[in-house]
Amino acid sequence: MSQDQKKYLRKIKINKFIVLLIQLALIITFILMWEYLSTKEIINSFIFSSPSKIIKCLYDLYLNNNLLYHIWITLKEIIISFLLGFLIGFILAVIFYMIPILKKIFDPFLTLINSLPKVSLGPLLIIWLGANTSSIIVMSLLINTIVTLISIYNGLISTDEYKIKMFKTFKATKWQILFHLVIPHNKETIISSLKLNISMSLIGVIMGEFLVSKAGIGYLILYGTQVFNLNLVISGIILIMFISFIIYLLINTLEK
Amino acid sequence: MNNILSIKKLKKKYHTLNGEILAIKNISLDVNEGEIIGIVGSSGCGKSTLLNILADIDKDYSGQIIKKQIVSAYMLQSDALLPWLNVLDNACIGLKLMHKDNEDNINYVKNLLESFGLKNFIYEYPNNLSGGMKQRVALIRTLAIKPDIIFLDEPLSALDYVTRLTITDEIYAIIKKMKVTTILITHDIAECISFCDKVVVLSKRPAIIKNSYEIKLKNKTIPSLNRKDELFNYYYDLVWSDLDK
The missing domain is CATH 1.10.3720.10 (MetI-like)
Known part of the structure; x- marks a missing residue:
C-alpha cells in the first residue's frame, strides 16, 4: 500500500472518529447540563426530571x-x-x-x-x-x-x-x-x-x-x-x- | 441459402386514448441462414417494435412471420446484467430460465467466456467490468442458449465511440465464428454498413422498407477496416440519401 493510500485511509478513520467524538460529547454535555440545571433548580425538576432521577x-x-x-x-x-x-x-x-x-x-x-x-x-x-x-x-x-x-x-x-x-x-x-x-x-x-x-x-x-x-x-x-x-x-x-x-x-x- | 425467417406484409398498430398509431405499415423481408442483416432507420421509426415482434415479445400484429423451428435470442441496448450475480451466472441466466442449465451447457458458456477474453473475470461481479466487457457478457448470455438467429437492438449505443469500434469488431468475430444469423438494428449508418451483409432502410413512422442493399465491399474484413473500404462511402451515401428523403 502506497503512502498516499495510507494517508487517505487514515484521514477517513480520523474523520469518523471526530464525528463519533462530537456525537458523544453532545450527548454527555446534554446529560450533564440537564442534571446541573435540574439539581440547581434552574429548571423545574418535577416537570423536567433529571438523568439521576430517571436512572433511579x-x-x-x-x-x-x-x-x-x-x-x-x-x-x-x-x-x-x-x-x-x-x-x-x-x-x-x-x-x-x-x-x-x-x-x-x-x-x-x-x-x-x-x-x-x-x-x-x-x-x-x-x-x-x-x-x-x-x-x-x-x-x-x-x-x-x-x-x-x-x-x-x-x-x-x-x-x-x-x-x-x-x-x-x-x-x-x-x-x-x-x-x-x-x-x-x-x-x-x-x-x-x-x-x-x-x-x-x-x-x-x-x-x-x-x-x-x-x-x-x-x-x-x-x-x-x-x-x-x-x-x-x-x-x-x-x-x-x-x-x-x-x-x-x-x-x-x-x-x- | 436456406431461408430461416420470412416476414410477410407485417403491420403493427398501437392503440391510445387519442386514436390509433400505425407503427409499421407494411414490411416484407426474407432472412437467410448465416446472413447478417442491418435494419437502419431514424429514431422512433419502429425498428425496435419490429424486433420485439420478431422475438415474440410483442404478439399483437397483423401479417405473417414464418419461422422454422428455430431458437432466437435478443440482445438489448442496455447490457441488463444483474448486479447480484457474477459473470458466469449472468451469462447462464437465459439457460436457467429455459431450464437448460445443465453441466454441458454451463461448460459451454465457460468456454465462450474464456475464448472471448473474460477468463479472469468469470467470478467477478458486473460492477468490476468495463462497459465493453459488460456488452461481451451480454452477447455471450444471448449466445449461451445456442440460438439459430440473434436480434441485436442497438447493442452498443450506450458505449463511447472508441470502445464501440473495438467491441463491434469483437462481436462481429464472435458472430462469424459461431455462424449465427443476425439482425442488427441501429440508427448508425456506418456501423450498419461495416457490420452487415445486407442493409435494409426503413422510412419514418409508419415504417415501410424504403430500400435494401447487398453490401459488396471490395475487401470485406472486420467492421473497423470495412469503414476504410473504397465502396464504403458509396453505400453510406446511398443509405443516407434514403434516410434524408
Missing part, C-alpha cells in the same frame, strides 16, 4: 421486577406487529404487482386508509376486539401495513424495464421474472421498508398501549402522566428510544 426510577422498576416485564410486553407486541405488517404488506405488494388491475381497484381505498388518522379508529377497535393485546396489534398493523405495501409496491414497479425485457427474451414466466429478477432487484427497497416498518410498528404499539393496555412501556408513560410521575414518563420515552435504536441496529446488521 428505572432501577426501582427493575427491583420491583417490573422493568423487564414491561419491556418484554412492548417488545412482543412490536415484533408480532412488525412481522405481520411486513408479511401482509409484502404479500399484498406482490399481488398488486402481479395483478395490476387489483392495484387500480384498491388504490383509492388505500389512499383513504393511509390518510386516515389511525388513532380515530381506537375506540372502534376496543369495542370490536376488546381491551387487549389484539387491539394494540391491529392498531399497529393499520399503521405499518399500508406504509410497507406502498413502499415495496413502488419498488417493484420501478424494476429496470430493460432487465424485464431481457427476461422476456428468454421466454421467462411471470413467476420467474418475480423470483429471479424483481424481488432480488428490490432487496434494498425491501430492507428500507423493514426500517420504516419498525418505526411504524413502534408508533402503532405505543399508540395502542395508550388506548387499552394494562402493561408495556406505553402503559408506563400513560400511568406516569395520570399520577403526574414525570420521571416515569421520561423513563418510558428513553426506553422506547433505546428499543427503537437496538432494533434499527439489528436491521442494519441484517442489511450488511
